[in-house]
Amino acid sequence: MEGISISEFGSILMMQGFNGLSVFSVLLLMALGLAIIFGQMGVINMAHGEFLTIGAYTTFVFSYLTQTYFPSLMSTYFLFAIVGAFIFAGLVGLLVEWLLIRHLYKRPLDSLLATWGLSLIMQQIFRSTFGAKEVSATLPDWLMGSWQPTDTIDIPLNGLFVMGLTIVLTCLVGLFMYRSRLGLKMRATTQNRVMAGAVGINTAMVDRMTFVLGCGIAGVAGAAFTTIGSTGPTSGSLYIVDAFLTVVFGGAQSLLGTLASAFTIAQTNSTLEFFMTGSMAKVITLLSIIAILMMRPEGLFSIKVRK
Amino acid sequence: MTISKGMQWSRAELASVLILAAVILIVLPLALDIFRLNLVGKYLTYAFVAVGLVLCWGYGGILSLGQGVFFGLGGYCIAMFLKLEASDPESTKIQSTPGIPDFMDWNQLTELPAFWVPFKSFTWALIAMLLVPGVLAAIVGFAMFKRRVGGVYFAIITQAIAAILTILIIGQQGYTGGVNGITDLRTLHGWDIRTDSAKYILYYVNAALLIGAVIGVRYILKSKLGKLLIALRDKEERVRFSGYDVASFKVFMFVLAALLSAIGGAMFTLQVGFMSPSFVGIVPSIEMVIFTAVGGRMSLVGAVYGSLLVNWAKTFFSESFPELWLLFMGGLFIAVVMYFPNGLAGIVDQFMKKRAAARAAAPTPPLVTEPVAPAVGALSPADATASPAPQPLADQQVRA
Numbered sequence: 200m201e202g203i204s205i206s207e208f209g210s211i212l213m214m215q216g217f218n219g220l221s222v223f224s225v226l227l228l229m230a231l232g233l234a235i236i237f238g239q240m241g242v243i244n245m246a247h248g249e250f251l252t253i254g255a256y257t258t259f260v261f262s263y264l265t266q267t268y269f270p271s272l273m274s275t276y277f278l279f280a281i282v283g284a285f286i287f288a289g290l291v292g293l294l295v296e297w298l299l300i301r302h303l304y305k306r307p308l309d310s311l312l313a314t315w316g317l318s319l320i321m322q323q324i325f326r327s328t329f330g331a332k333e334v335s336a337t338l339p340d341w342l343m344g345s346w347q348p349t350d351t352i353d354i355p356l357n358g359l360f361v362m363g364l365t366i367v368l369t370c371l372v373g374l375f376m377y378r379s380r381l382g383l384k385m386r387a388t389t390q391n392r393v394m395a396g397a398v399g400i401n402t403a404m405v406d407r408m409t410f411v412l413g414c415g416i417a418g419v420a421g422a423a424f425t426t427i428g429s430t431g432p433t434s435g436s437l438y439i440v441d442a443f444l445t446v447v448f449g450g451a452q453s454l455l456g457t458l459a460s461a462f463t464i465a466q467t468n469s470t471l472e473f474f475m476t477g478s479m480a481k482v483i484t485l486l487s488i489i490a491i492l493m494m495r496p497e498g499l500f501s502i503k504v505r506k
Numbered sequence: 507m508t509i510s511k512g513m514q515w516s517r518a519e520l521a522s523v524l525i526l527a528a529v530i531l532i533v534l535p536l537a538l539d540i541f542r543l544n545l546v547g548k549y550l551t552y553a554f555v556a557v558g559l560v561l562c563w564g565y566g567g568i569l570s571l572g573q574g575v576f577f578g579l580g581g582y583c584i585a586m587f588l589k590l591e592a593s594d595p596e597s598t599k600i601q602s603t604p605g606i607p608d609f610m611d612w613n614q615l616t617e618l619p620a621f622w623v624p625f626k627s628f629t630w631a632l633i634a635m636l637l638v639p640g641v642l643a644a645i646v647g648f649a650m651f652k653r654r655v656g657g658v659y660f661a662i663i664t665q666a667i668a669a670i671l672t673i674l675i676i677g678q679q680g681y682t683g684g685v686n687g688i689t690d691l692r693t694l695h696g697w698d699i700r701t702d703s704a705k706y707i708l709y710y711v712n713a714a715l716l717i718g719a720v721i722g723v724r725y726i727l728k729s730k731l732g733k734l735l736i737a738l739r740d741k742e743e744r745v746r747f748s749g750y751d752v753a754s755f756k757v758f759m760f761v762l763a764a765l766l767s768a769i770g771g772a773m774f775t776l777q778v779g780f781m782s783p784s785f786v787g788i789v790p791s792i793e794m795v796i797f798t799a800v801g802g803r804m805s806l807v808g809a810v811y812g813s814l815l816v817n818w819a820k821t822f823f824s825e826s827f828p829e830l831w832l833l834f835m836g837g838l839f840i841a842v843v844m845y846f847p848n849g850l851a852g853i854v855d856q857f858m859k860k861r862a863a864a865r866a867a868a869p870t871p872p873l874v875t876e877p878v879a880p881a882v883g884a885l886s887p888a889d890a891t892a893s894p895a896p897q898p899l900a901d902q903q904v905r906a
Contacts, residue, residue, distance in 0.1 A: 243658050299840065303843070306843075307657060307658050308569045308658065309847070310843075311569070311658065311661060312843050313844060315839055316835070316836040316840040316843070317839075318836070319835050320837065320840075323829065440666055440788065444666055447662055478678075482677065485669065485670045489670075492655075493650065496653045496655040496659065
C-alpha cells in the first residue's frame with residue numbers, strides 16, 4: 200500500500216463503494232421481480248434470468264431498429280425500450296403462467312423443475328434467434344462517459360443511471376404493493392389465500408397479475424443490464440443463484456428485506472474483492488449468507504403469519 | 507405384523523431387479539463395443555446419484571439441487587490419489603518441481619499442499635471419498651433440518667452450495683486443477699486403468715456396486731425406517747408429535763444419498779479418467795434430478811433406466827443435432843413434471859395394472875351363467891390381483 204496518499208486511498212474507497220452500489224442495483228433489480236413471485240406466490244421461477252435476457256434483447260432490438268430507421272431518435276429511444284422490455288417480458292410471463300405455472304401452484308418443487316426446463320428452452324430460442332455471440336445495444340450519448348467530482352474519483356454515468364432506475368423502480372413497486380388496490384389484494388392473497396378468496400378476491404387472477412408483474416420487472420432489469428454489459432443467451436441465468444439467495448436472505452415476504460439483503464451482499468462482496476481475488480470474495484460472501492441462513496432460516500426480515 | 511410382511515419382496519419387485527441386473531451385467535456388455543460400454547458405465551455412475559435422489563426426494567420429499575457436490579467430492583478424492591500416482595518424480599522430471607502434479611507446477615507451486623499429502627495413501631483416499639461428502643452432508647443436514655428448513659429453501663441453499671464449490675474449484679486452480687479439473691490419470695497401484703480389460707473390469711465393478719446399492723436402498727425402504735420416511739414426507743407434523751426425531755431421519759437420508767453420489771463420483775473418475783468442476787455445479791446437479799424424475803422418483807430401478815435413457819439421448823442429440831439438445835431436455839423436464847410425475851416407472855405400473863385387470867376380466871365371459879361370475883367381474887383391478895379366485899383361471903388360460 201506504500202505510495203498511496205490518504206486522499207487517494209479515500210478515492211479508492213469511494214470508487215469501491217460505488218462499485219458495490221452498482222452490483223447492488225443489478226442484484227436488487229433481479230431480486231425485486233423474484234421477491235414478488237417467490238415471496239407472494241411461493242413459486243420458484245428458475246427461468247427468471249431468462250426474462251431478464253428477454254428485456255435485454257428487447258432493448259437491443261429497439262436500439263437496432265432506431266439506429267436503422269429513426270437515427271434522429273437515438274437520444275430518447277432508451278426510455279421507450281424500458282417500457283417495451285416491461286411489456287414484452289410481461290406478455291411472455293402471461294403466456295408462461297397460463298400454460299405452465301398455474302398448473303403447478305400446489306407443487307412448488309415441481310414448478311422449480313419445470314421452470315428450469317423452460318429456461319433451457321428459452322436459452323436455445325435466444326441462441327437460434329440472436330446467435331451465440333453476445334450483442335450490445337448502442338447507448339445514447341448521455342449514458343456514455345463518466346462524472347468526475349475530483350481529479351481522482353471517476354464515476355461512470357451508466358452506473359449512475361442504473362442506480363437511479365433501481366431507486367425509481369423500487370419506489371414504484373413499493374407504492375404499488377402498499378398503496379394500490381391490486382397490491383392490497385396481492386398481500387391479502389399471500390397472507391391467507393382461502394380467506395382472501397372468501398371475501399371475493401379472484402386469487403387466480405391475482406396470481407397471474409403477480410407473475411406478470413414480476414416478469415415485467417425482470418424485463419426492466421434486463422434493459423438496465425444492457426447499459427453495463429453485453430447480452431448473450433445465458434446472461435440472465437448467471438445471476439439466478441445470487442438473486443435467489445438475495446430473496447431468501449432478505450426474508451421471502453418482505454420487500455424491505457430484499458432491499459437490505461441486496462445491499463449487504465453487494466457491499467460485502469465488493470469490499471472483500473478489494474482484499475482478495477474475485478472468486479474468493481464471492482465464495483466467502485456466499486458462505487456467510489448460507490451460515491447466517493442456517494442460524495436464521497427465516498431471513499433478515501420476516502412477517503409473522505399464522506399458518 | 508404388517509411390517510414383517512412388508513419386508514418381503516413381491517414377485518414384481520424381485521423380477522424388476524433381476525431384469526435390471528440382466529440388462530446391465532449381460533445384455534449391454536454383449537451388445538456394445540468397449541467404447542460404448544465405457545459410456546454406459548459413465549451413465550451408470552450418475553445412476554448412483556439418481557438412486558440416492560429416489561431415497562431422499564421421492565420417499566423423503568427433500569429435493570437437493572446440490573448432489574453434484576457429493577458426486578464431485580467423491581470423484582475428486584479418488585482423482586487426487588490417481589494424480590499423485592501419475593506424478594511420480596520420474597515422469598514429471600521436466601517440471602521445475604518434479605514430483606508434484608503438473609497443474610501445480612504450472613501455477614508456480616513448489617511443494618505439495620498439506621491437504622494433498624494424505625492422498626498418497628489409497629486407503630485414505632477411499633476413506634476420504636466417503637468421509638468428506640458424508641460429513642459435509644451431515645453438517646448441512648443438521649443445520650437445516652434441526653431448524654425445520656425444507657422444501658424450496660433447502661433446494662435453493664443446496665444449489666448455492668453447488669455454486670460455491672464450483673467457484674472455489676475454478677478459482678483455486680493451483681490446488682484443484684481449476685476449470686480443467688484433474689486430468690491425465692493413468693494407473694491405480696500400477697494397474698493401467700486406460701486399457702480395454704481394465705475398462706471391462708471397472709464396468710463390472712461399477713454395475714455390481716450399483717445393483718448392490720439398489721438392493722440396499724430397497725431393503726431400507728421396505729423396513730420400518732422406510733415406512734417412517736414415507737410418513738414423514740406425507741405428514742411431518744404427525745410423525746413429530748408421535749415422538750420421532752424427524753430431523754435425524756432426514757439427516758440420515760440426506761447423508762446416505764450423499765454417500766451414494768460419492769461412490770458414483772469415484773467410479774466416474776476411475777472409468778472416465780478425469781474429474782472436473784463441470785460435474786459439480788448447478789447444471790449437472792439439476793440434470794441428475796431430471797434423470798430421477800424421468801425414471802420415476804418413486805422407483806429405484808426406474809432411476810437407473812432414467813439415467814441411462816436421458817444420457818443416451820444426450821449423447822445421441824449432441825452427436826447428431828446439437829441445437830436440439832437443450833430444447834429436448836427442456837421439453838423433457840416440463841413434460842415429465844406436468845404429465846408424468848411418476849416417470850417411466852409410473853407408465854409401466856399403469857400398463858401392468860391394466861394388463862392385470864384385463865387378465866382378471868378375461869375369464870368372465872365363459873362364466874356368465876354361473877352365479878359367482880358377476881362378483882368376480884365387479885372386483886376393482888387392485889382387488890382382482892390380490893384375490894385368489896381369478897388367479898388360477900388366468901394361469902390355466904395361459905397354459906392352454
